[in-house]
């Protein structure tokens with residue numbers, strides 16, 4: 485099956501399984517990678533810095549990651565949008581992240597037998613394992629773990645603008661992004 489057919493199937497999945505809100509195709513060369521984004525990870529506002537292979541510093545050197553992603557020919561970015569009770573609804577945010585991770589998994593499952601190079605970077609830290617092996621042992625699922633977009637230096641605000649997607653979708657909602665390189 486072609487890559488475009490696989491992506492079409494992903495986008496046509498029933499909305500109750502993983503509701504894709506918006507999506508766009510772009511060239512990796514259009515993406516802004518920035519040292520400032522990566523530095524922001526060090527502030528550790530999410531609490532995941534230094535706790536996972538997919539977040540800094542375990543995710544690797546951001547400039548090498550940038551150069552690696554720029555070798556791909558195409559990128560596909562998608563969002564999911566989730567309702568919140570209010571702006572302090574952290575449980576709602578966690579639930580949104582859980583559902584977004586289902587979309588990430590569905591996309592990677594759709595490409596499981598695809599021989600063409602492909603790779604996903606997503607929202608926040610990898611959550612495949614209840615406890616990440618970092619830094620004591622190698623990643624348990626290196627082909628499934630996806631780096632955080634910020635760990636790769638991807639400026640998601642600018643990406644949203646350049647791809648014509650909404651970074652925010654109104655009050656009492658949270659929006660998560662992923663990007664798939666192929």
Ligand code: SF4
Pocket residue numbers: 536537538610611612613614615616617618622623624625626628629
């Ligand atoms: S797959 Fe498991 S070990 Fe690998 S980065 Fe994700 S949580 Fe960590």
